[in-house]
Amino acid sequence: DAMVIxxxxxxxxxFGKPVTLSCSQTxxxxxxxxxxxxxxxxxxxxxxxxxxxxxxxxxxxxxxxxRRPNTSFCFLDIRSPGxxxxxxxxxxxxxxxxxxxxxxxxxxxxxxxxxx
Amino acid sequence: GENVEQHPSTxxxxxxxxxxxxxxxxxxxxxxFPWYKQELGKRPQLIIDIRSNVGEKKDQRIAxxxxxxxxxxxxxxxxxxxxxxxxxxxxxxxxxQGGKLIFGQGTELxxxx
Numbered sequence: 001d002a003m004v005i006x007x008x009x010x011x012x013x014x015f016g017k018p019v020t021l022s023c024s025q026t027x028x029x030x031x032x033x034x035x036x037x038x039x040x041x042x043x044x045x046x047x048x049x050x051x052x053x054x055x056x057x058x059x060x061x062x063x064x065x066x067r068r069p070n071t072s073f074c075f076l077d078i079r080s081p082g083x084x085x086x087x088x089x090x091x092x093x094x095x096x097x098x099x100x101x102x103x104x105x106x107x108x109x110x111x112x113x114x115x116x
Numbered sequence: 117g118e119n120v121e122q123h124p125s126t127x128x129x130x131x132x133x134x135x136x137x138x139x140x141x142x143x144x145x146x147x148x149f150p151w152y153k154q155e156l157g158k159r160p161q162l163i164i165d166i167r168s169n170v171g172e173k174k175d176q177r178i179a180x181x182x183x184x185x186x187x188x189x190x191x192x193x194x195x196x197x198x199x200x201x202x203x204x205x206x207x208x209x210x211x212x213q214g215g216k217l218i219f220g221q222g223t224e225l226x227x228x229x
Contacts, residue, residue: 031215042205042219043160057216090159097148097215104150105217107159 004108012114021076023091032074035090118143122220137223139206140188146208196227
């Protein structure tokens with residue numbers, strides 16, 4: 001009964017080779033988030049979606065892109081991965097916090113990206 | 117923007133003792149404060165949260181207190197057990213900023229048997 005699913009769990013890519021990470025959810029939440037977490041650090045928000053409305057953090061590098069084709073799925077594309085992009089990438093979902101106060105964010109298991 | 121400071125960065129206690137982790141935030145408009153527990157290689161798991169209209173919340177051995185005036189909130193774990201060992205993150209959020217979470221730096225809690 002997994003609620004937020006991320007594939008793959010481990011991804012190895014080469015320096016400069018585009019890579020796509022995927023996230024899906026069975027919660028029917030309209031908000032989805034992508035976080036980057038490096039070793040021994042806190043998760044850092046990259047961007048989030050209200051439905052299909054994309055919101056980019058000001059300090060998210062252009063190298064990171066995202067797509068959300070429907071409510072259930074969201075993708076993180078790294079166009080030209082560098083060694084510094086090696087990290088755990090966490091997807092999270094929540095109900096819309098604007099409709100009545102804060103809503104819990106549920107995290108997926110993460111995809112650990114290794115860049116060779 | 118919001119900034120969250122968390123202390124201590126590491127905490128070691130004996131099994132059965134209490135553990136307290138403290139966080140301060142900068143944006144007085146923040147109104148939601150969750151705490152996440154993250155075991156090595158696993159996802160962050162929500163353990164407790166508090167909204168700005170509440171001063172304290174308790175769930176079995178875990179409690180959170182919020183002081184809006186001072187802009188700080190704390191996690192209290194009583195009767196600690198070895199399985200409580202993990203990294204704990206506090207976070208602050210504004211619902212009208214997309215609900216995005218600004219995390220503290222994390223506290224690595226070690227409970228020694």
